[in-house]
Amino acid sequence: MEIAILGYGVVGSGAYEILTKNGYNVKKVLDIRPHNELGDALTANYDDILNDKEIKIVAEAIGGLEPAHTFVVKALKAGKHVVSSNKHLICEYYDELNSLAKENGVTLRFTSSVGGGIPWLVSLNRTSACDEITKIMGIMNGTTNFILDAMITNGRDFDEVLKEAQALGYAEANPSADIDGLDVARKTAISSTIAFKTTISEAEVSIHSLRNITKGDIDYINKKFNKTVRYMGFGIKNDDGTASAFVEPVLLSKGALEANVNKNFNMISLFGNSVGRLSFYGQGAGKYPTGHALASDVIDIYNGCRESKLYGKSLAIDNSKVERQYYVRTVSSLPNDIVKACEVKDSTNYIVTNKITVSAMHSLAKSILESDPHAFFAGIEE
Amino acid sequence: MEIAILGYGVVGSGAYEILTKNGYNVKKVLDIRPHNELGDALTANYDDILNDKEIKIVAEAIGGLEPAHTFVVKALKAGKHVVSSNKHLICEYYDELNSLAKENGVTLRFTSSVGGGIPWLVSLNRTSACDEITKIMGIMNGTTNFILDAMITNGRDFDEVLKEAQALGYAEANPSADIDGLDVARKTAISSTIAFKTTISEAEVSIHSLRNITKGDIDYINKKFNKTVRYMGFGIKNDDGTASAFVEPVLLSKGALEANVNKNFNMISLFGNSVGRLSFYGQGAGKYPTGHALASDVIDIYNGCRESKLYGKSLAIDNSKVERQYYVRTVSSLPNDIVKACEVKDSTNYIVTNKITVSAMHSLAKSILESDPHAFFAGIEE
Numbered sequence: 043m044e045i046a047i048l049g050y051g052v053v054g055s056g057a058y059e060i061l062t063k064n065g066y067n068v069k070k071v072l073d074i075r076p077h078n079e080l081g082d083a084l085t086a087n088y089d090d091i092l093n094d095k096e097i098k099i100v101a102e103a104i105g106g107l108e109p110a111h112t113f114v115v116k117a118l119k120a121g122k123h124v125v126s127s128n129k130h131l132i133c134e135y136y137d138e139l140n141s142l143a144k145e146n147g148v149t150l151r152f153t154s155s156v157g158g159g160i161p162w163l164v165s166l167n168r169t170s171a172c173d174e175i176t177k178i179m180g181i182m183n184g185t186t187n188f189i190l191d192a193m194i195t196n197g198r199d200f201d202e203v204l205k206e207a208q209a210l211g212y213a214e215a216n217p218s219a220d221i222d223g224l225d226v227a228r229k230t231a232i233s234s235t236i237a238f239k240t241t242i243s244e245a246e247v248s249i250h251s252l253r254n255i256t257k258g259d260i261d262y263i264n265k266k267f268n269k270t271v272r273y274m275g276f277g278i279k280n281d282d283g284t285a286s287a288f289v290e291p292v293l294l295s296k297g298a299l300e301a302n303v304n305k306n307f308n309m310i311s312l313f314g315n316s317v318g319r320l321s322f323y324g325q326g327a328g329k330y331p332t333g334h335a336l337a338s339d340v341i342d343i344y345n346g347c348r349e350s351k352l353y354g355k356s357l358a359i360d361n362s363k364v365e366r367q368y369y370v371r372t373v374s375s376l377p378n379d380i381v382k383a384c385e386v387k388d389s390t391n392y393i394v395t396n397k398i399t400v401s402a403m404h405s406l407a408k409s410i411l412e413s414d415p416h417a418f419f420a421g422i423e424e
Numbered sequence: 425m426e427i428a429i430l431g432y433g434v435v436g437s438g439a440y441e442i443l444t445k446n447g448y449n450v451k452k453v454l455d456i457r458p459h460n461e462l463g464d465a466l467t468a469n470y471d472d473i474l475n476d477k478e479i480k481i482v483a484e485a486i487g488g489l490e491p492a493h494t495f496v497v498k499a500l501k502a503g504k505h506v507v508s509s510n511k512h513l514i515c516e517y518y519d520e521l522n523s524l525a526k527e528n529g530v531t532l533r534f535t536s537s538v539g540g541g542i543p544w545l546v547s548l549n550r551t552s553a554c555d556e557i558t559k560i561m562g563i564m565n566g567t568t569n570f571i572l573d574a575m576i577t578n579g580r581d582f583d584e585v586l587k588e589a590q591a592l593g594y595a596e597a598n599p600s601a602d603i604d605g606l607d608v609a610r611k612t613a614i615s616s617t618i619a620f621k622t623t624i625s626e627a628e629v630s631i632h633s634l635r636n637i638t639k640g641d642i643d644y645i646n647k648k649f650n651k652t653v654r655y656m657g658f659g660i661k662n663d664d665g666t667a668s669a670f671v672e673p674v675l676l677s678k679g680a681l682e683a684n685v686n687k688n689f690n691m692i693s694l695f696g697n698s699v700g701r702l703s704f705y706g707q708g709a710g711k712y713p714t715g716h717a718l719a720s721d722v723i724d725i726y727n728g729c730r731e732s733k734l735y736g737k738s739l740a741i742d743n744s745k746v747e748r749q750y751y752v753r754t755v756s757s758l759p760n761d762i763v764k765a766c767e768v769k770d771s772t773n774y775i776v777t778n779k780i781t782v783s784a785m786h787s788l789a790k791s792i793l794e795s796d797p798h799a800f801f802a803g804i805e806e
Binding site for chain 2: 060061063064066159160164165298302303304314315316319322324330333334338341342345346347348
């Protein structure tokens with residue numbers, strides 16, 4: 043059962059090193075750049091992999107939608123097992139790719155697409171086999187956690203820390219997917235899909251950006267509430283047969299586990315009716331952690347794991363079924379009936395709202411941001 | 425592929441409920457007490473299970489060494505897969521039972537024997553398939569964590585909280601296995617065996633008891649060091665081809681993840697060369713969490729998982745290869761050359777040692793306890 047890796051970037055090269063070091067032969071690596079250390083294993087022509095009958099497992103580490111999607115579809119149709127670290131691909135084509143895996147009697151695994159090196163999806167999948175999962179939540183993005191930790195620990199401001207994160211390679215030149223929440227939304231969608239056994243798309247996850255947080259917010263949250271801030275995704279199975287899915291900054295007690303997740307680490311949790319709360323902590327990104335997770339999926343298939351889960355759409359998304367209080371900092375005003383307490387300093391309102399639905403708050407936030415583009419919103423975890 | 429459960433106590437009945445609720449038929453349950461709800465499934469005669477060719481998976485939840493050991497050996501020899509929640513059995517007979525599983529082409533799984541509902545051993549096993557694990561550590565005993573949390577949070581003393589834990593069913597009438605460290609030692613031995621791929625026995629794990637901790641210690645540790653205390657097991661792979669394994673109270677920074685593990689929860693961590701630190705948090709005991717873990721092992725086998733790991737003895741245990749500083753509270757005195765700082769209050773010495781090996785400290789502790797039976801020792805985590 044030979045292995046091929048698509049893409050010899052950060053994750054692909056990490057997985058290559060880990061697999062070969064542990065005695066697994068990687069027959070082919072697809073990359074268009076030269077890599078002398080790969081010798082004859084390197085090819086720039088995908089047909090060399092697709093037409094090689096000995097290659098039974100294809101590990102996709104290209105990232106993005108194309109050509110990853112075309113390559114993965116072809117591999118599945120050719121009866122090859124596929125593992126992928128590509129959250130964008132998995133989130134966008136969850137049903138199609140899992141259907142193709144089923145039809146062709148092969149396995150699709152994507153543990154490394156959420157939580158990097160953390161065995162999160164594999165544990166979530168295993169737990170949900172004999173438990174009802176009612177909630178998932180977590181710090182799923184290392185870049186934003188690095189930024190928040192540095193702001194909180196060193197009293198620095200957002201833009202300054204973001205620049206440092208970019209210099210260190212923790213943040214992209216265009217950081218929007220991280221700091222505006224799309225990355226977390228995709229990971230929340232994939233995790234909620236597996237937890238609740240219903241396909242949930244990226245577009246169904248409602249997002250507050252982290253972008254507007256200031257060191258003033260962090261000071262205020264610390265002094266006024268004795269709390270701290272993290273940027274988290276939430277998936278919740280509601281009592282009425284709907285689910286909620288959203289991403290937002292949250293205020294946490296300082297003794298909460300997530301409040302003590304520092305640097306670029308991740309922590310993701312599930313809540314099961316039988317098992318209670320389970321939390322998983324580790325490196326959510328990086329060459330060796332994510333490479334390890336991709337390699338582990340390959341080894342699972344090597345060892346006989348043959349599962350692909352296809353759920354279809356059984357739960358509607360309804361973010362009006364979850365209520366919480368919010369912290370809002372804005373120079374605009376909020377409707378009186380949702381304001382529980384408001385302190386005005388230097389013409390800025392520091393507001394704690396009454397309990398309000400997630401959908402109402404996210405929608406209100408959009409209109410507030412039109413008049414006050416620097417306003418900041420964070421849910422308050424109980 | 426029919427299932428039988430041995431023992432219908434807390435864990436066995438939890439697993440029974442979870443399996444049947446999730447569509448798995450449990451054909452037989454072995455128990456000597458009457459349980460009307462089980463109908464014809466109940467038997468008091470193990471031969472009814474052993475001789476039933478349809479029963480392919482036996483889930484052992486009796487606890488203790490006998491008759492569990494005899495039953496499990498017979499099941500494996502009869503070609504039945506076995507899952508067990510019994511840490512005492514697994515720790516004592518690791519090699520024998522895994523050998524029998526190999527010889528008979530069946531699988532032995534015991535995820536629920538360490539960490540209750542936490543998918544710890546299954547994740548450790550999966551991670552170690554393509555990474556070198558250099559260290560495991562954790563809060564593995566809910567009773568002692570409950571006691572410490574209550575002492576720290578409410579300023580109460582050990583004996584008082586222990587009595588409450590016993591009343592709540594969190595601690596046994598004879599609490600020694602929990603508070604003197606044997607329970608954690610067994611879990612450390614099993615975890616280290618899998619992490620380092622070498623059989624490590626319970627007797628090789630060196631133990632400091634938690635029993636002598638007082639609210640005075642907790643106050644002192646808080647005020648003097650700004651730290652808190654947890655009771656933890658450690659397995660460490662040393663550079664020289666030995667391993668260390670020990671259990672002791674430890675002083676932790678208040679921002680450490682373990683310092684924020686409260687009530688009777690557990691947190692266990694691994695450190696891998698590729699994957700870095702991974703931590704796993706959840707309920708370490710209880711009917712449904714542990715029943716869930718036992719049921720999950722059954723389902724893994726049902727789904728085709730066929731692995732038993734037998735390592736033999738490849739690493740010697742040597743606790744002189746790990747050095748750390750210790751906090752010691754004693755009315756006796758310590759050798760001058762190991763004392764870094766000493767404060768005397770009311771004829772009691774509050775000592776911080778220089779770095780000293782674990783073996784030297786554990787051995788010194790034994791002699792100190794002969795003259796001062798109330799002395800308390802705790803390692804200081806860096």
